[in-house]
Amino acid sequence: MTSSCQQCGAEVVPQTSFCRRCGAPVPSPPPYAENEATTRLLDGTEAIATQRLDPRPTSPGREPFNVPPTATSATLAQRRSNKLLPLTIVVLVLLAGIVATFAIVRHRGDRSPADIDSLNYPGSRKLLDIVSEGGGRAVHFQTSDSFDAVQNWYRSKLQPEKVVQLTSQSAVMKNAKVTATIVREDDKTNVLLKIVP
Secondary structure, rough: EEEEEEOOEEOOOOOOEEEOOOOOOOOOOOOOOOOOOOOOOOOOOOOOOOOOOOOOOOOOOOOOOOOOOOOOHHHHHHHHHHHHHOOOHHHHHHHHHHHHHHHHHHHHHHHOOHHHHOOOOOOOEEEEEEOOOOOOEEEEEEEEEEEEEHHHHHHHHOOOOOOEEEEOOEEEEEEEOOOEEEEEEOOEEEEEEEEOO
16 A cells, blocks of 8 residues: 655655655554554463363364373373382282292201201210300211211211212211211221301
């Protein structure tokens, strides 16, 4: 839309404040039309930033998409706890298995006879019995029975993990708590037991 100068009638260039021919001032147009209202500030009641808009079809004959409802923080927390529950159960079962295995292994180690009365060869004589401060013990027995009879008795009693035959008349047997050294000298069989706590 062009306007003309009110003094000389020359055409005025848009967005200028004076006439280029005569120099007369040109009144500036109002910043907005008379029928336009000023921009209204939001009073806060109508502006809800988290309001969910319902989908509407954009062309005739089309159905709106099914939009799933948004997950709330309670729903997300429930999903996380549902994922953590099986993991927690697996960890607890593993810990229980480790504790049970440790208890069984320890119990098996304690099964070896460490009581002196149960390790005293029948009919033998106790010559020495020394107890250390830490709870260890050394005991010496002597019997007139044969080396083979004494060795077989201690094999069945101790159920040793290791047996070393030093000579035909001497042997060493060892389990978790007891080491038995059996030696035949002259007409006597000597047994030296070393017991750890």
